[in-house]
Amino acid sequence: MQQRALGQHGLEVSELGLGTMGMTMAYGPGGDRDDSVAVIRRAHExxxxxxxxxELYGMGKGLNEQIVGEAVAPFRDEVVIATKFGFSFDADGNRTGMDSRPEHIREVAERSLKWLGTDVIDVLYQHRVDPDVPIEDVAGAVRALIDEGKVRYFGLSEAGPQIIRRAHAVQAVSxxxxEYSVFERQVExxxxxxxxxxxxxxxxxSPLGRGFLTGDVKPAEEYDEGDFxxxxxxxxxxxxxxxxxxxxxxxxxxESKGIxxxxxxxxxxxxxxxxxAPIxxxxxxxxxxxxxxAAEVELTADDLDRIQQIVPEGAAGARYAEGAVPVWE
Structure with a gap:
């Protein structure tokens, strides 16, 4: 597995990462904790x-971050952990709104450090842009955490061009x-x-189109209640x-390429x-x-042209249901 530089500030990661959301939410009932830990450790191998x-993946209770923290504990210094803030939750773990106020960012970061069992978060993302909090305040809050040594790199998720520029002017965004895949091309x-x-x-x-690109797929109505x-x-x-x-x-x-x-x-x-670096x-x-x-696969120019012919503009249909989690603006 080759390494790739993300940004210009020293962040290096494997060319393929591992997203852990599905271990606790979104794709039916969460998996077994021990099995999830084993998958993360196998990924490292x-x-x-x-x-x-x-934070969202653990419904504000640390469920997902604790799994990641336990799994990487034996090799913590060899890996990059990214986590996110930006939502509020009720006592039952239901998402109640967005919250990127600086004081809340600090609270979430402190909890994430505890749940991950680490003294520093490698990448701290704002999970979604909060329309009620200027992005300059968000970037400033993360900059303070970086200055204190509690965070290494600042990230954004689902932010548009102007938000990115404004944040970057306050604290470098690494x-x-x-979302980006053969099926989702809006970022291009x-x-x-x-x-x-x-x-x-x-x-x-979602580099595999939320499972669509695995080929193991069925119509919406055949998925269980609670499945995204x-x-x-x-x-x-x-x-x-x-x-x-x-x-x-x-x-x-x-199949023609043997993959x-x-x-x-x-x-x-x-x-x-x-x-x-997809996850x-x-x-x-x-x-x-x-x-x-996939890291060993070499695609030719003809392969890339053929893929473009098959999905010139990505998938049919919107990537979220109307009124779902807000995306970039």
């Missing part, structure tokens, strides 16, 4: 050094996290050019039919620039090993 978590027009102008690295989340895909427009009706057709064609290309469809999708992302998530050791194998 395979060369992964970049692990992504968030990395932006936003405006976001990636700004990141490259400012020297900011990019971490694509049940309400996702890309898994519904005509959108599902068109997207499944695209997956079938991508799978044919992958799997997820490996094709991840290799495509890695080919978009050496400032990009596919999984609870399966077998799927983990398959994903990591």
């Amino acid at each position: 395979l060369g992964v050094t970049f692990f992504d978590t968030a 990395v932006l996290q936003t 027009a405006e976001i990636l050019p700004v990141l490259r102008e400012l020297g900011i690295g990019f971490v694509p989340y 895909r049940r309400t996702n427009p890309r898994f519904q009706g005509e959108n599902y039919r068109r997207n499944k057709e695209a997956i079938d064609r991508l799978s044919e290309l992958a 799997t469809t997820p490996q094709l999708a991840l290799a495509w992302l890695l080919a978009q620039g050496d400032d990009i 596919p998530g999984t609870r399966s050791p077998k799927r983990l090993e398959e994903n990591v194998g």
